[in-house]
Amino acid sequence: LPTARPSRYASALEALKTVYGYDAFRGDQAAIVDQVIGGGDAIVLMPTGGGKSVTYQVPALVREGTGLVVSPLIALMHDQVDALRANGVNAAYLNSTQSPAERAQIEREYVSGQLDLLYVAPERLNSEATLRFLERGVLSGIAMDEAHCVSQWGHDFRPDYLALGGLGERFPGVPRMALTATATPETHREITERLRMPDAKHFVASFDRPNIRYRIEAKTEPRKQLLAFIRAQPEGSAGIVYALSRKSVEETAAFLAGNGIDAIPYHAGLDAATRSRHQSRFLREDGVVVVATIAFGMGIDKPDVRFVAHVDLPKSVEGYYQETGRAGRDGEPAVAWMAYGLGDVVQQRRMIQQGEGDRAIQQRQQQHLDAMLALCETVECRRQNLLAYFGQESGPCGNCDTCLEPPEVWDGLVPAQKLLSTIVRLKRERNQAFGAGHLIDILRGAATDRVRKMRHDELSTYGIGNDLSEQDWRSVIRQLLARGLLVAQGEYGTLALSEASAGVLRGETPVGLRRDVIGRVSRSAGGAR
Ligand code: ADP
Numbered sequence: 418l419p420t421a422r423p424s425r426y427a428s429a430l431e432a433l434k435t436v437y438g439y440d441a442f443r444g445d446q447a448a449i450v451d452q453v454i455g456g457g458d459a460i461v462l463m464p465t466g467g468g469k470s471v472t473y474q475v476p477a478l479v480r481e482g483t484g485l486v487v488s489p490l491i492a493l494m495h496d497q498v499d500a501l502r503a504n505g506v507n508a509a510y511l512n513s514t515q516s517p518a519e520r521a522q523i524e525r526e527y528v529s530g531q532l533d534l535l536y537v538a539p540e541r542l543n544s545e546a547t548l549r550f551l552e553r554g555v556l557s558g559i560a561m562d563e564a565h566c567v568s569q570w571g572h573d574f575r576p577d578y579l580a581l582g583g584l585g586e587r588f589p590g591v592p593r594m595a596l597t598a599t600a601t602p603e604t605h606r607e608i609t610e611r612l613r614m615p616d617a618k619h620f621v622a623s624f625d626r627p628n629i630r631y632r633i634e635a636k637t638e639p640r641k642q643l644l645a646f647i648r649a650q651p652e653g654s655a656g657i658v659y660a661l662s663r664k665s666v667e668e669t670a671a672f673l674a675g676n677g678i679d680a681i682p683y684h685a686g687l688d689a690a691t692r693s694r695h696q697s698r699f700l701r702e703d704g705v706v707v708v709a710t711i712a713f714g715m716g717i718d719k720p721d722v723r724f725v726a727h728v729d730l731p732k733s734v735e736g737y738y739q740e741t742g743r744a745g746r747d748g749e750p751a752v753a754w755m756a757y758g759l760g761d762v763v764q765q766r767r768m769i770q771q772g773e774g775d776r777a778i779q780q781r782q783q784q785h786l787d788a789m790l791a792l793c794e795t796v797e798c799r800r801q802n803l804l805a806y807f808g809q810e811s812g813p814c815g816n817c818d819t820c821l822e823p824p825e826v827w828d829g830l831v832p833a834q835k836l837l838s839t840i841v842r843l844k845r846e847r848n849q850a851f852g853a854g855h856l857i858d859i860l861r862g863a864a865t866d867r868v869r870k871m872r873h874d875e876l877s878t879y880g881i882g883n884d885l886s887e888q889d890w891r892s893v894i895r896q897l898l899a900r901g902l903l904v905a906q907g908e909y910g911t912l913a914l915s916e917a918s919a920g921v922l923r924g925e926t927p928v929g930l931r932r933d934v935i936g937r938v939s940r941s942a943g944g945a946r
């Protein structure tokens with residue numbers, strides 16, 4: 418018969434104090450721990466930094482047996498196990514980086530009941546051999562971290578998570594927990610269903626991160642804007658800059674470094690030694706700025722990140738929330754800054770159109786992008802918009818750009834009609850379609866070679882938009898695209914009418930536009946570099 422690990426602590430609070438040195442539980446922690454120690458299931462939605470780890474580790478120390486932790490992040494696993502061991506907890510992990518001998522040793526420890534906590538990657542639980550092995554010991558609980566990975570709706574779907582739904586049947590009587598820092602109502606529902614936890618108690622924390630100041634500005638010269646933003650932060654601020662491509666990461670890091678910022682790149686194309694050197698510099702030294710693809714940051718626990726900057730538009734609000742959530746985990750003021758422009762909208766729409774995946778997947782991606790665009794273009798409180806996305810109501814926050822400097826709204830109906838009718842004419846009269854640049858040239862009456870060669874100066878709309886600057890026009894087009902009043906098609910992002918365009922042409926759809934503010938740089942806590 419398997420041996421159970423005897424409980425180490427009489428009470429949860431005793432474990433909390435002894436192992437972690439904390440005086441008290443925070444927020445929902447005590448209630449969650451109670452539920453699990455009592456043998457019940459729990460679904461925990463808590464933002465990053467909310468303190469999820471304690472909620473599955475403490476029950477493992479109090480209940481008999483070994484707590485199984487399912488985590489997709491090998492790096493995180495490693496760090497957590499090291500930290501637990503340093504505090505006298507008998508924790509271990511099983512993963513593919515280990516030698517067969519190391520694995521055998523840990524398996525023996527588990528079966529003989531010596532482990533408090535055992536971390537495994539989800540793909541392991543997809544194997545019958547692992548399940549049989551787990552049956553040879555005693556589990557005190559099963560914690561499924563990053564549970565949103567089970568959601569096809571979300572941005573992080575991992576097929577291996579689907580198999581976790583069978584663990585309840587396989588290990589009856591063992592309390593299960595699903596934990597995540599991403600939780601739209603839709604994802605929440607999918608976690609409950611797919612992990613088969615109908616009787617779980619739900620713990621939904623507020624997703625507000627009040628110390629993070631949100632700022633989104635129109636993109637004109639992204640690197641210069643980024644540099645100005647970073648220079649306005651207090652001396653020695655550590656930060657993360659997210660860019661979409663490796664190339665953009667490299668170039669941005671080089672640009673910042675050339676301008677006196679201690680910036681280093683991080684992406685999957687760098688060799689392992691460089692990556693780990695850069696990561697440890699970021700963690701250990703002051704004032705390092707990591708320029709990275711979104712792969713960076715998952716599971717990186719650096720509490721004093723003072724800013725997170727995006728120079729490319731994230732694909733979803735969940736992604737944006739998670740990435741910006743890496744700022745200010747210590748509760749001190751922090752800034753989430755983003756530069757976003759017409760090019761981002763065109764590029765992401767194109768990536769969706771040309772991406773793999775069926776119609777349903779494309780539609781989902783489109784909806785994710787639309788929500789992200791709505792957040793970018795809102796003239797109301799950013800935080801309110803963000804929290805509403807997670808199904809949480811709130812009032813204006815007073816700590817975002819739109820609250821601090823309410824944007825001006827102007828009537829864009831006439832410019833929108835000028836643009837749309839130019840597109841209509843080109844299509845009807847000449848069966849032609851163009852991207853934003855050339856359309857703006859026509860509207861502004863620019864005498865470019867292309868305009869002359871194509872005789873677009875003979876169009877009746879030629880020059881009718883010269884009351885607006887090129888930048889204004891880009892802003893108009895961006896906002897029309899963001900609202901679906903215009904669509905960008907094909908490889909070159911040529912602009913075309915959408916079904917909703919008709920209402921604009923008829924003057925029935927109001928077109929209130931946001932006046933862009935560029936380069937109004939934020940100071941999070943005074944002082945400048
Ligand atoms: P999450 O996994 O939700 O992102 P963590 O478990 O990593 O959050 O906890 C975030 C931070 O809060 C950590 O630095 C942790 O040490 C701290 N923390 C968690 N619970 C408590 C508590 N009860 N009292 C004090 N600090 C806590």
Ligand code: ZN
Nearest residue numbers: 798814817820
């Ligand atoms: Zn606000």
